[in-house]
Amino acid sequence: MRTRKALIDDIVIANRILASEGVCDAFGHVSVRNPDNPDTYFLSRARSPELIVAEDIMEFLLDGTPVGDDTRKPYLERYIHGGIYEKRPDVHAVIHSHSRSVIPFTITDVPLRPVVHSCATIGKSVPVWDAQDSFGDTNLLISTMEMGRDFAGVLADGRSALMRGHGSTVIGKSLREAVYTAVYLEVNALLQLQAHTLGPVKFLTDGEIERILSRLAHERPGEGYDRSWEYWSQRAGITTSSTAVDL
Amino acid sequence: MRTRKALIDDIVIANRILASEGVCDAFGHVSVRNPDNPDTYFLSRARSPELIVAEDIMEFLLDGTPVGDDTRKPYLERYIHGGIYEKRPDVHAVIHSHSRSVIPFTITDVPLRPVVHSCATIGKSVPVWDAQDSFGDTNLLISTMEMGRDFAGVLADGRSALMRGHGSTVIGKSLREAVYTAVYLEVNALLQLQAHTLGPVKFLTDGEIERILSRLAHERPGEGYDRSWEYWSQRAGITTSSTAVDL
Amino acid sequence: MRTRKALIDDIVIANRILASEGVCDAFGHVSVRNPDNPDTYFLSRARSPELIVAEDIMEFLLDGTPVGDDTRKPYLERYIHGGIYEKRPDVHAVIHSHSRSVIPFTITDVPLRPVVHSCATIGKSVPVWDAQDSFGDTNLLISTMEMGRDFAGVLADGRSALMRGHGSTVIGKSLREAVYTAVYLEVNALLQLQAHTLGPVKFLTDGEIERILSRLAHERPGEGYDRSWEYWSQRAGITTSSTAVDL
């Protein structure tokens, strides 16, 4: 079993990867459910992902309350994470970002769906949550547990969901899976944007998506996630032993 | 109260950030109103933003005359700054650039408007100033106080304005706000360009924009501006103490 | 005659170039037929191209079996390489990638064809292989020799072929030719994507393509390939003597 220190180091690496790969800029955040206590999760204090170090990681109850007497400033939108962990026991990592190419699909009526095999982990369908539907005019931020739960309801049993005029959120059974899906959600969006300028687009079939997900879950667990994690870590300038993968 | 030296250091940092983030190339300029004398402002001599150092910063009267016996060559277009400071006592920083993705909206009839929450600081509407309207054929540069005032009239009480076949200008209550808005004006333009290729675009509602601006002005003053400033400073390779923010 | 060590060094350089030029990310692979034994080829163990070192290169029979008692994990999709080497004795290098701009042409009905002289090596026509046609719903990976042969049948006597919802594969008489074609397949795709947004596109004529290929094969053998190889090696940070070219 991995130590708490190793887990926190991995959260730092995930933040650095997401900054390096252009998924996060000054905004966006990454959490991991506490493997020793499913009722809490780890998440950095409010800071740009690229700058985060191990000491920045805080622990929260699912309702967003910091554990212990930690008075540092948390991310306002931590309710995205709590809302999902509360509803989805199968989820162990959550990433929220404003990844660029995804945004156009939040402000038009064109559905985002997998167009290439490497992007199948975003799920068969990617719903769009609109704060207007339940809350009317807001500042668009998910700033209460009520909003977090509303968003989790739209995510339902999916793997990713968009937020109108805001960004997107992906989940993972593991941190590496979530990082992989966050990067490839952006890739899928860019490819789909370009393809639509050419004409009608051929999406993956449901059967193809199922076979790809089955391979990643059972036949070759984590294979693509690990190879990507090693590669992205090196690109982010991280060379600690925790990025090594079993090749 | 901040010293003059700290203010000038911040102008240098702002120039470096705007170059690093691709808002400025060899052209573009950043000014700050003198906090000790609202009738003057600080602006670099004519130089590429990425190369500017503290010694390059000059002081100007609102009409564009250099203060003192400073004979160095100023930016020709400093009247953009003076025209706005003269008309808008609430403005403390001005940034003019040729930021790329914004340009297509200056040469077509498609209005640029906020599509994501992080871009609400560009304002509910972004007018386009066309030198042709008042001056006929020109070299498109704002090279007199008369032109600066004409442009300020089109900006009116807004937060940003475009210039046909030229570029754009943003204002801020503070330098950090202006830098934030300059970067996110470019982001909004790129996202909107992509979204239009998909179909009709959903803009933020006026109520949403008001709530976002209210939060930045009153509830969490400067929060997003400061987190971005710290992040962009690091990306620009600046690590002086003046980039630290209260987290 | 080149030594085996020099050949393997070149495979490493090719992997680094393809990563540096954005053709490969965590995925993609490069093989070279064994010049001393046409029934085997060299290919890295399963690893991200940017991280590959000489010790990672393995040797395979055309059917994908590792030569000797090498138990390291191979790429699942090595059958792309074997399928082509088996069918095409004229081919000495194969590159498979998920190069981005090419993908939209795999998921729409717009044919990819040479639009500029530097891209003529992709061939007069670029067929699209769809796993659905022969195999129905799959995970889209070419994971058996049967699939590899099916793909090679669609490539036929061509120089490159696309895979629906997946990526593309190019061949070369030499490694440098294959690397050149892999990079310029991506370039052609991006240029063609942009051109289609303007209106009807003028492709190279068959006669132009023939003259360009004739020059590269006979009149100035390898000229463009060598100049590019030297340039891309430097960009990838490689400065060993093996990148020097006869200018």
Place this chain on the structure above:
Amino acid sequence: MRTRKALIDDIVIANRILASEGVCDAFGHVSVRNPDNPDTYFLSRARSPELIVAEDIMEFLLDGTPVGDDTRKPYLERYIHGGIYEKRPDVHAVIHSHSRSVIPFTITDVPLRPVVHSCATIGKSVPVWDAQDSFGDTNLLISTMEMGRDFAGVLADGRSALMRGHGSTVIGKSLREAVYTAVYLEVNALLQLQAHTLGPVKFLTDGEIERILSRLAHERPGEGYDRSWEYWSQRAGITTSSTAVDL
């Protein structure tokens, strides 16, 4: 008067800038007319622009013959340069490149024209030369003086011209002007590509272009060229004294 050494250093800097700014890749070339002898020009031996050093620069007669007993391999397409210098005594620098965003305008019927003030130096109209018109099927390269003269005829008294399915060429009264125009031809093309996806495009008027060119030629000679040269030199990692400009 500048020494020959200083002129050759400037050609090296121009090559590095064009590589650094993405105008040239492994291909493209820069020449300067000999200020002491209008019947010869300086141009590198056949090499990627980023790798060129002072020792690579050769001298050619206008017909493309190397001066002296220089047996190094020249660029095949040096006739582009000779053809222009022969026809246009006012031209002192020529740059040929495959700059990416420009290409779509060579393979469609949409004319490339200035859309922003900083791009006015490309000229009021930018003709497209098609090798097919005079020579039928070719390899598209300008490989004889006859072709060079044919291209110069299409350029006529212009400032830039496109080549169908190939690239573009710009001229300058000075090397700095040519470098500026080469970079901003690419900028104009990208902006125009994006603008066309939004709707009808407003180009600069002829009167505006004339005023901009008059300012650069007479009122503020070289101003924009020099500021850009200094900036681009720093980005290319060049810090020799020859990049300093009079600010």
